[in-house]
Amino acid sequence: MSDTDARAALPRTDALLADADVVRAATGRSPEQVRRVVRGVLSRARAGELAVDAVRPEVLHALAAPASSLTPVLNATGVVVHTNLGRAPLSEKAVEALVAAAGHTDVELDLATGRRGRRGSGALVALLEAVPGAEAALVVNNAAAALLLAATALAQGREVLVSRGEMVEIGDGFRLPPLIESAGARIREVGMTNRTALRDYEDALGPDTGLVLKVHPSNYRVTGFTGSASVRELAGLPVPLVVDAGSGLLAPDPLLPDELDAATALADGADVVLFSGDKLLGGPQAGILLGRAEVLERLRRHPMARALRVDKLTLAALEATLRGPVPPVPAALHLDPAEHRRRTAAVREAVGAGEVVPCVGRVGGGGGAGVELPGVALAVPEACAARLRSGSPPVVARVEGGRCLVDLRCVAPEDDARLAEAVRAALVEG
Template structure:
């Protein structure tokens, strides 16, 4: 696939790579290109922060990156996107306010020093109330490159996550480059995924820093397996049938009725750096609260949550083939 080949097989080498790692790179990139056919080319680095850093180094060295004030995200462990981009020698041009930013704010900030406009999805928090933001489609009409950091790794629209941005839709809206995580909603290894215009992605791939940001063949193998293999745990949990969850909860509770177990309705949060605030209906096994600490320290450890003096074991993140182990773990704590 020529879209996959745009990554050079790629592992960030400045010359064509050879051997097993090169083959693994070509195969993983082909799988990624097939998953997002709207991309002119794709590339993989070691995390999403690295993907943004590479964009700044290659597309805006010594130039301005225009970004909304409400999107100046801290991504964990004290690392902040503004600091990351400025470390690449770029200058941030902040526009709008924390809660409201319009396309006019971006347009007024553009000039000869503009490297690109950055649109960041706040995938680990939400700002609600009196808010407004410019859409990606509006920003791509401004006549400058637009980098869309969608964060959570959703590659295509998902019916359960209608408000979560995805790579395919962002590219169709005209984004020059889309960056995303390989874990979170995609459910693969930690990696930074880059999709976009073929010539721009090739510039990113050929940048000297690309080698320092490359991934190893185990990551490439895990990424390919995520894209081509069975549904990873995160997708299986997301798409689990509520009816099946209730059936399993009732079966488990029935076999544990002597310890005070009940099947109850539950609410599961997607979380984990993707789809903040999104909750899904679920079913759980409810136990007396004293089970919470005993299960956490048992073998295997089982982490539930305590609600109104009951320990809830939500089954959305428990595989069906683990039900027997869960039952045994509860029995050992009885």
């Protein structure tokens, strides 16, 4: 059959939209969403990417009811750790580990002895191998939970010393004081908003001091006439020092010179360092605590630790993330500029429209405040942004300067063809 005959044999859009099986498969989708799916499949068939007899099955597959109401999207925003898009995408190995752990596992069983084993020991060992300066590790369900556990176990009924310049608010209006107070501890502010010295902590120390909390300003910057006591200075105080490192950098990274990393904080004397697992580390949502064995054991044995512990799926994904290869988040942060431009130009050629323009990406997720990630994006009309979000697959780009910028920084190379197809469809609708 010639190409002309093959195109003539393609089913009509309205015929597919009236197909009883297609209608059933489209449950829960708007008519416009169904129309976009059908048009996208037909476009691929006209381009020779699908055989005529594969069109209907492909439409049914694309419209099949998902197992979850969560919709996978392509992140073309250029924001690497995008909170609204679920923060860190898992590596292939982490996904494999998660799926493998979905059945029965030895998460709390020693197969050699048949007796109860240490829960999630593989992930804990991987953490200690990644940060050799830590004596012990503990994993809970997010960084806020990690801080709540530390404050409860070490300072319940007592005071937590915090610099006024570190009284942070995180997403959705959650603030540090209510979190500490919910642990049954009292916050005692020390120093000034812009300058806090070691002597401010020393003057506030007393019999009611439970711990000193140092919060790294991951999601904001204070500049000008500023100063703060370092971890090394605070480590000399006669109470536990808990450092909230925030974004989950394990070791120094030249790209993020102002981001506090766990290895350095521990080397400087912190008793406990806590951070998120789904930010710069690039793993599943988790709150990770590293530090002195004696202090971590107090936290592990506290009754609250049971309520905050993670499941086997998180432990499996975390271990796989730590053991490599490099997960998507650090890969996107350190994306090769030439490869970024080459891929963007290839998508532009496949789309047949738009313009490759300079742009600036961001770290996101409350990390790397002020750090710019220079790159390029495919610029298309602003109206394409809404069409891309409602397409199949949904593509989340960003609007800037009256244009829709499609940035491939956080798009996996194997998704470039799908991205190009989605952009083509959005342009056709216009």
